[in-house]
Amino acid sequence: MPKDGDIKSGIGASSKRREDIRFLTGAGNYTDDMNMRGQAHVFFLRSDIAHGTINSLDTSAAAAMPGVVQIFTGAEFEAVGSIPCGWEVTDKHGAPMQEPRHPVLAEGKVRHVGEPIAAVVAESLAEARDAAEAIVVDISELPAVVNMKDALKDGATKVHDDLTSNLCYDWGFVEENKAATDAAFETAHHVTTLDLVNNRLVANPMEPRVALGDYSRADDQHTLYTTSQNPHVIRLLMGAFVLGIPEHKLRVVAPDVGGGFGTKIFHYQEEAFCTFAAKACNRPVKWTSSRSEAFMSDAHGRDHVTTIQLALDKDNNFVALRTDTQANMGAYLSTFASSVPTWLHGTLMAGNYKTPLIYVNVKAVFTNTVPVDAYRGAGRPEATYQIERVIDMAARELGVDPIDLRRQNYVTEFPYATPVAVEYDTGDYHATMDKLIEIGDFAGFDARRKASEAKGKWRGLGINNYIEACGIAPSNLVGQLGARAGLYDAATVRVNATGSISVMVGAHSHGQGHETSFPQVVAEMIGIPEDQIDIVHGDTSKIPFGMGTYGSRSLAVCGSAMVRATEKIIAKSKKIAAHLMEASDMDVELKDGVFSVAGTDKSVAWGDVTLAAYVPHNYPLEEIEPGLEETAFYDPSNFTYPAGAYACEVEVDPDTGKVTIERFSAADDFGNVINPMIVSGQVHGGIAQGVGQALLEGCSYDDNGQLLTGSYMDYAMPRADDLPFYAVDHSCQTPCTHNPLGVKGCGEAGAIGSPPSVVNAVIDALNSGGKKVAHIDMPLSPDRVWNAINNA
């Protein structure tokens, strides 16, 4: 393959991110930058109690406060639909999950700290906040359900009175394999058992959430400007399920969005409120989340408690794997909450290995905490962490090399049907491991360890593989699994008369660089400069019905739609060119933006053809329509399966327990790569978040359901000086076999692949220092590591 930098434009070029010019010069247009004539502001009065019955809510004094436009409580929304969950999971007995109503504003009870109780719309935010303080709320506090184990006990306080228990579902996968899996454990030569916690995280995008609702009486048109990764999904969920607004009367705009990481996929109460209130108040209504509100209202991520067991035969072949997981849903089901611990997690439990028998049990649990949903990786990091930690532990117990143990169990023949219902189309796990060993300079590790020891530090090397299912998702498959939406995407390629192109895409860019990388594909296909092509995204009134950006799907799914639409453009433009050159379109070739007829000196430029399409004076009007605009929808036939091998080298200070990351290496197989620089950037950011989870981040509640990590004073985000320079490589490429670009997706890999190697490295370091530590739960903060050292 060509090296980075060899290619100057089109597919494979590290074209500079054109959108960064506006982001870096303050010219971005974020939702909070928008202000409308007559705009009012809303302040949400949020519960400071985790669980309680609302006895009364007196807004009379508040309503008389200066500047107040209107005050809303749950009563105003009783006739309004529930904030919906987009995925119905069926439990192991065939019954549907328990699905509580999720009101826009609390109805009768509060169920987590931060739940909105009332909303004050006023002329200014300060006046709204002043009035909110004058609302008299009488709540009888109930015992809070915080710990999942306690929540599942008989007689536990219920988060939702109308449900039978706090168990959302008890999911078994694959149920038919359970008996055989258990039997394999009975006869296994060795069983490794690991109890672990996948720590609860707060996504913390740089831009907090914002919603601005607008309503036009003139044409009964609602518009919601919102910080979303998927405006059409919001239009569908909010319009159809919550507010009952027909789609042609509802426009959703997600302009520049400052990071999403999953938490901006979901439909939130504040969006429904601002849309509803704009009509009720007959003026635009705006909400901008404070950082404190974000901590207690943005959906959290992860929060699994798991026991995993790996069974091996006498030759160290994996013979069976089983897991038992409790997954925290929080107080309500967020948009994709139910799918994360099931179909995005259980289906990945084979990892990169040919384990023949796998059984996954997941109990999803309601608690009096903020709803939990997808966060960068969503289910796949939880799967990867379990698999790669238990393998490392097994290697240590058996006294074998952790790389050798992995290699001997790799899947090597493709396609490979796993025992957990997915089929890997392609991959080469030995190749990424070979590359990792090279870029991570494993050969030099012993010398580096000695140098660390000379400084009184313990050095550890941790490695892991990962695989993820991306390019989400085949609609017919996910429909069978309970998804309440299709997961195709769409693109419209609009060629203008002079040959420039606007591509309207269903994907949404909020850091991924689509505005740069998508045009590279079209430029390559037609042979015109990238700057002749612009991407339009984020506005349901401008783009075709696409499902947005998450699950590393944009290029694999929406990019494929764009390729299909461009192919239609090329086919039609060849017909026009054939007419202009008086040739058969079968003989017309398009190369470097010029149409020619094979074997002749006839040629016509791209711009001449596009002009003819719009000025059809000399044009085959009897055969084809004028104009040059095509739309394609693309529904993938399978997931894509990015995979790779990661390595982390740490130093542990035995006196303090402080861990520093000295080296981090990532060898990824993303299939074909459009823009290597952007791919590297995606991996860099993902690793930062994975390292954050492994070493720093942990959302914590006390027994009363109070959020202990409600600000950056206590919630530790990774900073630049927590991270080393990475060695990132994506030259191992086994192209996806079923999408036209052969791409797999790179957005989540870093966050999925990095936590296990960090933890494996720390465990390795402690053992090198003579401390027989088998496991430490994330985040590996200094005090946890120090305690592990002292208890070893």
Next chain:
Amino acid sequence: MYNFEFEKPDTIADAVAALGGEEAQALGGGQTLIPTMKQRLASPATLVSLTGISEMQGICTGDDGSLCIGGATTHGAVAAGAGVYPALADLASHIGDPAVRNRGTIGGSLANNDPSACYPAAALASGAVIKTNTREIAADDYFQGMFDTALNEGEIITEVRFPVPEAANYQKFVQPASRFALVGVFVAKYADGVRVAITGASEGGVFRWTEAEAALSANFAVSALDGLSLPGDGMIGDLHGSGDYRAHLCAVMTKRAVNAAG
């Protein structure tokens, strides 16, 4: 944030007069007070900014050789200008981030006496004198517990006077989220003995580790600390570390400070 009046006097006298008003509050760099007000956890009627008072600005050397720092001097200015007391300049250069250091002041930090702040350790270990508009207070008398000081209502720290030690060092082990001191140890060696002050650790706020001081005064070497430890009882225990962990870090950081002070 609630509405408030804002005054920015030019002289200490005018500031003292302004602070005599009802619910008036002195404002240094605002690195604690402003966020607290934004969260509506404080609601002074009047803020009296001390940053416009030129007689409270700057760094100089006193007749007795001590380092005198105006109460409204920013951390950034101390980091750049306290070269005669390198350990203090180094401490100032690691408070918060550049934005914090460009606004936050030594007087504000000492008046607030956050149990995890850095300056209290330096002031106590140096036997500094906290000079106010009415009196001079020895550091040993000044710190009275978490967020508690000897300052009276309306009293302003106008200057802090640091005797310059023969050797000194500050070792900060940061709390991972806030990067305040989980434990910070300031060791200062003077002709008449060694002082060790510890911030971040104790429920009682900054304190002197007298046992370590005695050992180091006899022998200013890391080995003098062998076998010395503090109890975990009375130490802060929270998400970021137990009392026992903090007590352990006190000993580790003290050794490192002695080693670095050489």
